[in-house]
Amino acid sequence: MGSETPRRQARGQQRIQQILHAAAAIFAERGYDAATTNAIAAQAGISPGSLYQFFGNKDEIARALATHYAEQLRGLAAETFAPSPAATADLDELVDGLLTQLIAFNIEHPGFKALFARTDMPAGLRAAVQPVHASIHERVAALVAGLLADRPPEDTGRIATVTIQLVRAMMPLICEATNGTREALGRELHQVVVSYLRAQGA
Amino acid sequence: MGSETPRRQARGQQRIQQILHAAAAIFAERGYDAATTNAIAAQAGISPGSLYQFFGNKDEIARALATHYAEQLRGLAAETFAPSPAATADLDELVDGLLTQLIAFNIEHPGFKALFARTDMPAGLRAAVQPVHASIHERVAALVAGLLADRPPEDTGRIATVTIQLVRAMMPLICEATNGTREALGRELHQVVVSYLRAQGA
DNA sequence: TCAAAATACGAGTAGATGCTCGCATTGTCT
DNA sequence: AGACAATGCGAGCATCTACTCGTATTTTGA
Known part of the structure; x- marks a missing residue:
């Protein structure tokens, strides 16, 4: 076979x-x-x-690289995604910790964006990164569910999708920026995410 | 020549x-x-x-199509982008009107996303749509400047950039969705934009 | 009417690209 | 040592795609 x-x-x-x-x-x-x-x-x-x-083939390289990134991200996530009550209590700090790590990761690994940050993907690439996407979504959804305990999973799942999309969209802008612009855009993203989640009841 | x-x-x-x-x-x-x-x-x-x-060549087709879309968008924008004091007074209604039109436009013209909604573009495409992008940014920046009269142009320009990016990021998701999901995602986007702008002082 | 310009065709060309194949070299295991 | 597997090479194949070119037809304008 x-x-x-x-x-x-x-x-x-x-x-x-x-x-x-x-x-x-x-x-x-x-x-x-x-x-x-x-x-x-x-x-x-x-x-x-x-x-x-x-x-x-080429897609296999992309898949292996995506998996590689996913493992590194898992390690990074273990520190920050842990839903300790103390951390989730302060939404500002929680988001700040996550975004700081994610931005640093994206700057350190410029290939990550090329695989994950595209809004439209060729079929092969989409299939290659789909499992990793799913795992990220699962993780964020769990976090959102912790923040919005009274909402049904359908809602928290959608909110997780939106949040991920917001971060994905801003990441290329942030990475390409230099000097103070990068920090300024990072603060904007922080405000976007926090105010969105607060509007949802967090 | x-x-x-x-x-x-x-x-x-x-x-x-x-x-x-x-x-x-x-x-x-x-x-x-x-x-x-x-x-x-x-x-x-x-x-x-x-x-x-x-x-x-291919890029010329993209450029012509982008220009074509820009003109249609200008017509649509004339109705909604007009910064009449009455409209800007109610942020919710202003954003609602804009997003409703933009979503309808994107659904009616599926080619628009393919040219404008990508986060990474090949050089030729980027050059083809750059003027249109600039014109959209100018328009949104003017609107944001109206909403946040006390902020310097540097700030309102950046806020416009972020807002555009948020909308661009959500548009493919919204267009691909069906049934109630599309409307739900549209409401999420509305909330994202409104809560972000309010957090900025609008 | 008639010449020049615009439109139309579609097989073909040049270049790029994912991937292969035959063969040489290096490492492993007994 | 010797056999087999893993690694390494790079010219080149098959395919695709943006674009061309010689030629035929239609429209324009005087």
């Missing part, structure tokens, strides 16, 4: 990391569509043939 | 409209990148050669 993935040697594991790192750089620089597999291979310092030793 | 555009006959004017209409359909269906000029020509019922009789 399916082609089996070979037993990876240490060298192979390193190559995979190199490729993902290179892919992140190319995706960030050109966007997913315009990124060519040959360019990714060149950036990684290997031949196209070697690249396809480890990834069957 | 530049190649002169031929004097258009009535037939040619019609063809141009046909092509723009076809391009809107193809852009809406596949997105800008995946839309091929041959597909646009086929949708318009003409040959590729005929298409290039009227447009020098």
